[in-house]
Amino acid sequence: MKLTKIHLYTTACILLSLQVYSQVPAVQQPQGDAQQVQQKRVKPACLGRFATREEADEFLKTATISKGKGIAVGVTLPQKVTLTKDGRQESGIFKSIDVRKPGTTKLPTGPEVDFKDSWKFEVAVYELDKMMNLNMIPPVVERTYGRERGSLQLWIDDCMTEMDRIKKKVSAPDQNDWNLQLLRVFIFDNLVYNIDRNAGNLLITPDWQIIMIDQTRCFKNMDQLKAAKDLTSFSKSMIESLKTLNKENLKAQCGKYLSNMEIDSVLKRRDKILVLYDKAAVDSPARIYP
Numbered sequence: 001m002k003l004t005k006i007h008l009y010t011t012a013c014i015l016l017s018l019q020v021y022s023q024v025p026a027v028q029q030p031q032g033d034a035q036q037v038q039q040k041r042v043k044p045a046c047l048g049r050f051a052t053r054e055e056a057d058e059f060l061k062t063a064t065i066s067k068g069k070g071i072a073v074g075v076t077l078p079q080k081v082t083l084t085k086d087g088r089q090e091s092g093i094f095k096s097i098d099v100r101k102p103g104t105t106k107l108p109t110g111p112e113v114d115f116k117d118s119w120k121f122e123v124a125v126y127e128l129d130k131m132m133n134l135n136m137i138p139p140v141v142e143r144t145y146g147r148e149r150g151s152l153q154l155w156i157d158d159c160m161t162e163m164d165r166i167k168k169k170v171s172a173p174d175q176n177d178w179n180l181q182l183l184r185v186f187i188f189d190n191l192v193y194n195i196d197r198n199a200g201n202l203l204i205t206p207d208w209q210i211i212m213i214d215q216t217r218c219f220k221n222m223d224q225l226k227a228a229k230d231l232t233s234f235s236k237s238m239i240e241s242l243k244t245l246n247k248e249n250l251k252a253q254c255g256k257y258l259s260n261m262e263i264d265s266v267l268k269r270r271d272k273i274l275v276l277y278d279k280a281a282v283d284s285p286a287r288i289y290p
Contacts, residue, residue, distance in 0.1 A: 044135035096150035120257040122151035163199035
C-alpha cells in the first residue's frame, strides 16, 4: 500500500520558540493491523501508576492536596501539587483559570475571536476521553485548593514532550503505531476545537505512548472543523465511538462544564468528521484502519 502524507495543523510553519508544531515530519498513513499494535500495551500510560481510571479518579477526588508550586511551563498559571492518601503519594496539576473574552484577543499565533481559557474544559475533555475510550488524557477531576475551584489532573512522570523529541531528532521505533496515535490526536482536536495544540503539550512516554495535556482552550462555539485538511485517514473504532455521542449523554457527562451551545457545536463538528469518514470509506478504503 502506497503511503499518503498528512500534514500537521496550519501552525506547523510557526517557530518552535512559540511552542507550536514546527519541524515535525509529515505524518504518513498507517499500515498493518492497528489492533496488534494496541495489544502490545498492558494499560494506558495516561493512568500513571494506577491500574484503572476509577482508582485514579477516586484518588484525585479524595487525596490531600499540599505543597503547591507554580511551574514555568504554560500560560494558565498551573500549580504542581503533592497528593497524599493512605500512605500513597502522587503529583498533580491544579488549574483555576477561567477567562472568557468577547471580541478579538491577540495571541502569539494570531487574533482569536471570543477567546475562552478555562479549567472546566480540562474536565470536559477528560469526560469525553472516557466516553470514547480513547485513553490519551490523564485523569482530571474538579477540586478546591485553597479558596479556588479548579481542575486537578494526574501528573505523569518520565515523559518527554514532542518538542523534546524534535530537538533530540529521535523517532518512534514503531512508526506505524506513532502514526496511528497522531491521527487520533488530529480527530480529537478537531472534535473539541482545540486552538492550543502544540509541541509542548503532547507528552511521550518511554514506551512511546502519546498523552494529550493542556486542554483549557477548547470548545469554541464553532460548527466547522479546526483543521479538516488534516483528517485524511480515520480509525474505524474511533469513528464508532464518535457515533455514540448525543445531546443526552454529553449533557449528562459534561453538562456541568459545557454550555448547551458548546455541546451542540461538538455534535455538529462530530457530524462533519463523520461526513469526511464516509467519503473516505467510499473513495479511498485504504485510508480506513481498525
